[in-house]
């Protein structure tokens with residue numbers, strides 16, 4: 001049975017329809033309330049999700065404070081130029097291997113948190129975000145989905161001036177200012193989707209549709225990325241991969257983010273993130 005996981009007020013919960021259920025409570029203390037600890041037990045969430053009807057809920061998710069599903073990943077990766085149309089708008093060659101950078105974990109923020117802008121060249125990047133579910137080392141792409149806890153929505157907010165200030169560009173710093181990594185609101189298990197490799201992703205700025213794509217257009221898809229990274233280092237539960245953004249970012253036309261702008265980001269089936277720039 002698929003599950004939908006959320007971090008409600010700092011506590012690990014499962015969600016069914018509009019109700020959330022505190023995992024520590026309904027597991028009678030077996031599963032930690034800490035979302036990072038709990039994520040390592042995601043293989044058990046399938047069975048628990050099937051039993052939610054037998055429990056009282058803890059509240060209504062739309063009225064709750066929801067934070068990042070994996071708020072403190074040990075490692076957090078970004079992938080650059082991973083959609084053909086975005087590589088073209090960036091006037092860059094198509095990559096022959098994934099362009100991987102560090103999105104420092106301290107930048108991770110919640111699905112409704114403000115983005116605290118610094119400087120005047122900040123950009124949005126709607127992304128599908130992968131959260132690892134178990135210790136992952138040297139796996140094949142065919143095995144990869146079984147190592148993924150779930151998928152969520154993300155924004156890889158990017159300070160372009162900072163990103164491009166050094167030669168070669170230091171993507172890690174330009175994409176890791178405090179609050180530049182909103183994720184959420186839910187983490188859905190891969191079996192929640194008819195095809196987890198083909199999801200509709202959108203980004204609106206103040207109601208204006210800027211990005212609209214299918215994740216099936218990824219140059220390096222989720223199974224490839226998980227396999228590729230697992231050959232380099234051991235991945236652990238909660239590790240997070242921002243998989244890249246499609247065309248439509250602000251940089252080509254210098255449509256950068258301004259205070260007051262509302263960034264609305266969706267991935268089909270997962271939900272909506274809404275972040276206001278300050």
Ligand code: ZN
Nearest residue numbers: 125156244245
């Ligand atoms: Zn990105």
